[in-house]
Amino acid sequence: MLELTDVVAGYGSTTIVQGISLGVRRGECSVLVGPNGHGKTTLLRAISGLIKVRSGSIAFDGSDITRERAEKLVERGLIHMPQGDLVFPDMTVEENLVLGAFTKSAAKNAKQRMEEVYDIFPRLLERRTQRARTLSGGERRMLAIGRGLMGDGKLIMIDEPSLGLAPVIVDEVYSQVRRIIDTGMTVLLVEENVTRAQSLADSIHLVENGEIVRSADEAGLLDEQALRETYLGMTE
Ligand SMILES: Nc1ncnc2c1ncn2[C@@H]1O[C@H](COP(=O)(O)OP(=O)(O)OP(=O)(O)O)[C@@H](O)[C@H]1O
Numbered sequence: 001m002l003e004l005t006d007v008v009a010g011y012g013s014t015t016i017v018q019g020i021s022l023g024v025r026r027g028e029c030s031v032l033v034g035p036n037g038h039g040k041t042t043l044l045r046a047i048s049g050l051i052k053v054r055s056g057s058i059a060f061d062g063s064d065i066t067r068e069r070a071e072k073l074v075e076r077g078l079i080h081m082p083q084g085d086l087v088f089p090d091m092t093v094e095e096n097l098v099l100g101a102f103t104k105s106a107a108k109n110a111k112q113r114m115e116e117v118y119d120i121f122p123r124l125l126e127r128r129t130q131r132a133r134t135l136s137g138g139e140r141r142m143l144a145i146g147r148g149l150m151g152d153g154k155l156i157m158i159d160e161p162s163l164g165l166a167p168v169i170v171d172e173v174y175s176q177v178r179r180i181i182d183t184g185m186t187v188l189l190v191e192e193n194v195t196r197a198q199s200l201a202d203s204i205h206l207v208e209n210g211e212i213v214r215s216a217d218e219a220g221l222l223d224e225q226a227l228r229e230t231y232l233g234m235t236e
């Protein structure tokens with residue numbers, strides 16, 4: 001579904017993503033883990049066309065999208081849910097969801113999509129007429145993810161869905177992400193918590209200094225030594 005070959009990207013004169021190759025198969029969940037500031041979000045931005053790919057190539061659903069503009073990619077079904085809670089605070093939950101279905105094809109299926117979103121996130125249904133600014137942090141995160149689902153995408157990239165949430169809410173959000181995967185959606189997830197990542201992932205990739213330094217094809221296979229080295233700077 002998504003194939004990256006030697007992707008290089010960055011900001012200004014700084015190169016952050018230093019040649020990443022990665023494949024995400026249809027219907028699977030791939031997870032990027034790694035410490036803060038090592039280029040995970042930057043990689044998602046490069047995939048979704050928000051920053052330029054300097055070299056290398058990206059294919060999505062059979063087409064080359066390396067130089068495709070961000071808004072075209074959304075139309076093609078590549079959805080990026082950015083890090084943080086980007087919801088419209090003065091709009092209601094339901095209005096926020098409707099905004100997620102802004103492409104022509106998504107607008108056509110919006111009604112059915114909304115039912116699916118409410119099915120995955122019953123709290124959003126309970127709060128559908130409430131303004132987004134009055135939601136709890138966890139609910140806002142659910143709304144951001146739900147709005148992404150309204151885009152009728154083929155692949156969804158979710159950047160750190162659990163960031164800053166209390167553990168009990170993280171459990172809830174993660175069981176919802178699991179349900180999204182179970183619908184057959186292809187997911188590329190960034191997650192700081194390796195244990196959680198391993199519980200969801202079909203494949204897991206450790207990002208360090210803008211490179212993938214380890215990959216494992218089955219959950220649980222990323223060896224502890226590699227994680228210790230990356231997170232704690234310990235080597236033997
Ligand atoms: N708009 C920007 N302009 C310049 N540098 C940036 C910009 N955004 C991020 N960076 C830098 O790029 C590097 C990688 O940042 P990035 O956000 O990709 O890391 P990350 O792996 O997602 O980290 P985190 O886990 O904290 O979200 C950091 O050093 C950061 O300061």
Ligand SMILES: [Mg+2]
Pocket residue numbers: 040041042083159
């Ligand atoms: Mg990030």
